[in-house]
Structures are given as C-alpha cells and as structure tokens.
Amino acid sequence: xxxxxxxxxxxxxxxxxxxxxxxxxxxxxxxxxxxxxxxxxxxxxxxxxxxxxxxxxxxxxxxxxxxxxxxxxxxxxxxxxxxxxxxxxxxxxxxxxxxxxxxxxxxxxxxxxxxxxxxxxxxxxxxxxxxxxxxxxxxxxxxxxxxxxxxxxxxxxxxxxxxxxxxxxxxxxxxxxxxxxxxxxxxxxxxxxxxxxxxxxxxxxxxxxxxxxxxxxxxxxxxxxxxxxxxxxxxxxxxxxxxxxxxxxxxxxxxxxxxxxxxxxxxxxxxxxxxxxxxxxxxxxxxxxxxxxxxxxxxxxxxxxxxxxxxxxxxxxxxxxxxxxxxxxxxxxxxxxxxxxxxxxxxxxxxxxxxxxxxxxxxxxxxxxxxxxxxxxxxxxxxxxxxxxxxxxxxxxxxxxxxxxxxxxxxxxxxxxxxxxxxxxxxxxxxxxxxxx
Numbered sequence: 001x002x003x004x005x006x007x008x009x010x011x012x013x014x015x016x017x018x019x020x021x022x023x024x025x026x027x028x029x030x031x032x033x034x035x036x037x038x039x040x041x042x043x044x045x046x047x048x049x050x051x052x053x054x055x056x057x058x059x060x061x062x063x064x065x066x067x068x069x070x071x072x073x074x075x076x077x078x079x080x081x082x083x084x085x086x087x088x089x090x091x092x093x094x095x096x097x098x099x100x101x102x103x104x105x106x107x108x109x110x111x112x113x114x115x116x117x118x119x120x121x122x123x124x125x126x127x128x129x130x131x132x133x134x135x136x137x138x139x140x141x142x143x144x145x146x147x148x149x150x151x152x153x154x155x156x157x158x159x160x161x162x163x164x165x166x167x168x169x170x171x172x173x174x175x176x177x178x179x180x181x182x183x184x185x186x187x188x189x190x191x192x193x194x195x196x197x198x199x200x201x202x203x204x205x206x207x208x209x210x211x212x213x214x215x216x217x218x219x220x221x222x223x224x225x226x227x228x229x230x231x232x233x234x235x236x237x238x239x240x241x242x243x244x245x246x247x248x249x250x251x252x253x254x255x256x257x258x259x260x261x262x263x264x265x266x267x268x269x270x271x272x273x274x275x276x277x278x279x280x281x282x283x284x285x286x287x288x289x290x291x292x293x294x295x296x297x298x299x300x301x302x303x304x305x306x307x308x309x310x311x312x313x314x315x316x317x318x319x320x321x322x323x324x325x326x327x328x329x330x331x332x333x334x335x336x337x338x339x340x341x342x343x344x345x346x347x348x349x350x351x352x353x354x355x356x357x358x359x360x361x362x363x364x365x366x367x368x369x370x371x372x373x374x375x376x377x378x379x380x381x382x383x384x385x386x387x388x389x390x391x392x393x394x395x396x397x398x399x400x401x402x403x404x405x406x407x408x409x410x411x412x413x414x415x416x417x418x419x420x421x422x423x424x425x426x427x428x429x430x431x432x433x434x435x436x437x
Contacts, residue, residue, distance in 0.1 A: 063425030161403035172383030313344030
C-alpha cells in the first residue's frame with residue numbers, strides 16, 4: 001500500500017491525463033462507429049471497450065505501484081513465457097482476419113503478440129543494460145536476435161503489421177544505447193530493401209505499364225537464389241579481406257553485401273509466409289485506384305471521410321461514411337477516420353496533440369533518468385507508441401500503407417488497450433521513482 005501511495009504522489013499526471021483523454025475519445029468514437037444512418041445502435045462494442053478501459057486502468061495503477069527494478073531479474077522469464085504463448089497461438093490459436101493470432105474461450109480472448117511487445121522491451125532493456133562492455137557489433141547482433149525470434153513467430157501467423165512494430169522498438173532502444181550509427185543505418189537500409197523486394201512482384205504487375213526484362217531475377221527462383229549465393233560469396237571474401245588487411249573498402253563491401261543478402265533472404269521468407277492480399281495493401285498505398293473495390297477501398301473511403309469533416313467536423317454521431325457503413329473496420333483500423341469526419345481538423349489536431357504530449361513527456365523522462373535499464377524501457381515504449389500512431393494515423397490519411405496496426409487508446413480491442421495502459425503504467429512507475437535510483 002505504501003508503494004502505491006508513493007507512486008501516486010510522484011505520478012506524472014500529464015501522461016496520465018493525456019492517456020485518459022485519449023481513452024475517453026476512443027470510447028466515444030467506438031460508440032459512434034456502432035450507429036447506423038437511421039440512428040440505430042447496432043453494436044455493443046462500446047460497452048466492451050468501457051469494460052476493457054476500466055480493467056486496463058486498474059492494471060495500469062497496479063503496474064505503476066510495482067518497483068520496476070524488481071522486474072529486471074525476471075525479464076527473461078517474461079520474454080520466454082510469451083515466446084511459449086506465441087508458439088501455442090501459432091499451433092492452436094483462433095483465426096481472425098486471416099491470421100491465427102488469438103487464444104481464448106468463445107468470444108473472450110487475447111492477442112499474445114500485442115503483449116509480447118512489452119516482454120521484448122523488458123528483456124531487451126535488461127540485455128542492453130548488462131552488455132555495455134561487449135563489442136557494439138555483438139550487442140547489435142544479440143539485440144537483433146532477441147527481436148527476431150518473436151518477429152518470426154508473429155510473421156508465421158501471419159500478422160505482418162504487428163511484426164513490424166518490433167523493429168522501431170529495437171531502433172529506438174539501440175539509438176539510446178549509443179550503438180554505432182553504421183549499425184543503425186544498416187537496420188534501416190536492410191528493412192527498406194526488404195520491403196521493396198517484397199512488393200516488387202505485384203508492383204511490376206499492377207503499376208508498371210509493361211514488365212521489365214530484369215527485375216524478375218530479384219524474386220523468381222532460381223535466379224534469386226543465385227543472387228543470394230553470389231552475394232554471400234562476396235560477403236565472405238570481403239569479410240576475409242577486412243580481417244586480414246583492415247582496409248576500409250573491404251568493410252564497406254561486406255556492409256553492402258550483408259544488406260543485399262539479408263534483404264533478399266528476408267523477402268524470400270516473407271513471400272513464403274505472407275498472402276498476396278497482405279502485400280497488395282502496400283501496393284494500393286502507392287495507387288489506390290488500382291483496386292478501388294478491393295484493397296484500395298479502405299484508403300479511398302477513409303480519405304473521403306477525413307476530407308468531408310472539414311475544419312470543425314460534421315458533429316458527434318453525424319458522420320456519413322461511417323454510419324452508412326462505407327468505412328471497413330471502422331472501429332479498429334480506421335477509428336481516426338471517424339474522429340476526423342465528426343470532429344474535423346480540430347478533433348484530429350487534439351488527438352495529435354495528446355499523442356505529442358505523451359511522447360514529449362517520454363523525452364523529458366529520458367533526460368531525467370539515471371538508471372540505464374529504465375532509460376531503455378522508456379525508449380522502447382516510446383518507439384512502440386510512435387510507430388503505432390504514425391502508421392495508423394498515416395494509414396487513415398492515405399500517406400502510409402495499410403498494415404492492420406491499431407491506434408493505441410482509440411481503436412476497439414481489449415488486447416491493444418490493455419497493452420498500452422500497461423505501458424503507461426510502466427512509464428508512471430518509472431517516473432515516480434526516477435530520483436530514487
């Protein structure tokens with residue numbers, strides 16, 4: 001009880017206030033998403049959202065009252081436990097929206113991949129804190145391996161959107177850990193090259209006026225395996241040259257070769273796992289008119305809804321795109337579209353401002369902390385929140401591809417709401433103890 005009182009006394013009420021405001025906006029928007037054009041409420045999702053919000057707030061306060069330093073020694077066990085859950089989900093989980101990502105009984109269930117983000121943050125923070133005397137390359141490789149295991153399990157469900165979230169978590173944490181920028185640029189360039197290679201076949205098929213005579217070698221077998229073999233040979237020779245002569249050009253040849261080989265291998269594996277409709281979401285981001293009644297429908301209707309809101313919006317419960325059911329998945333993936341349509345630019349600005357407040361307080365918290373373990377945790381949570389907001393809001397506005405990532409606090413769903421409120425609880429707990437460590 002005393003720990004709870006101390007946590008409440010030193011709690012960052014700015015973060016708490018912004019989080020609560022977003023939760024309330026989310027409940028109102030979920031309620032609106034269940035209304036038809038005739039004013040008939042056809043969904044009870046808002047009731048479930050209220051229940052999840054109340055239980056999530058209790059969970060948040062409970063987590064804030066726990067001294068985060070006591071969790072450090074159990075980080076690996078938490079991480080391992082969620083890996084087991086991900087394996088169980090892959091084998092025995094329930095299929096929802098084409099992905100086997102849920103476990104539970106009847107309608108009640110959770111999405112372990114959402115909670116795995118917190119587990120990865122805790123264990124990766126522990127590793128980075130305990131490995132400061134190791135070589136930067138070894139730290140990067142092991143940190144990458146810690147993230148890659150759950151990514152592979154989530155991708156096998158297949159849930160492409162959720163698997164992407166782990167990479168900004170890793171990126172934010174290794175940046176704060178002070179790893180060499182060459183390694184950080186390596187992750188960014190390899191990730192970008194992988195995405196390009198994944199979408200290349202459908203991009204050539206649907207966007208180019210006529211197929212090229214050479215791009216097929218990057219995705220068709222056996223040509224792509226030949227390129228991987230050549231790249232691996234160049235990588236091996238350049239690595240030998242660097243170890244033997246320490247010439248910088250050997251290092252950069254190995255660097256570029258590793259990016260090329262890694263991205264090609266990753267794209268081949270992704271094509272084995274991902275379905276065409278998931279890759280098609282990335283294609284219609286470039287040109288929604290390619291499939292206006294299929295994959296492009298979501299983006300076109302979302303942009304229409306946001307644009308029709310104007311500056312002040314149409315008013316609460318007065319949206320047309322959502323109430324006429326033109327917006328697909330309007331209570332989850334496209335909840336921001338409802339906000340922008342009914343509350344206009346001002347409503348969207350308020351949402352942006354509240355997320356900015358939370359992220360700004362995270363930066364202030366990073367500057368005030370002295371405990372490296374806490375610093376890494378805050379950086380990971382910050383990366384998770386930033387990526388979810390950037391991708392989902394950008395997706396609704398048509399400036400980011402559709403990935404199925406929910407908008408934290410606002411989108412309908414118990415797992416995502418519990419995860420973000422748990423993350424806020426961790427932030428509040430760290431903030432309350434920042435001067436005691």
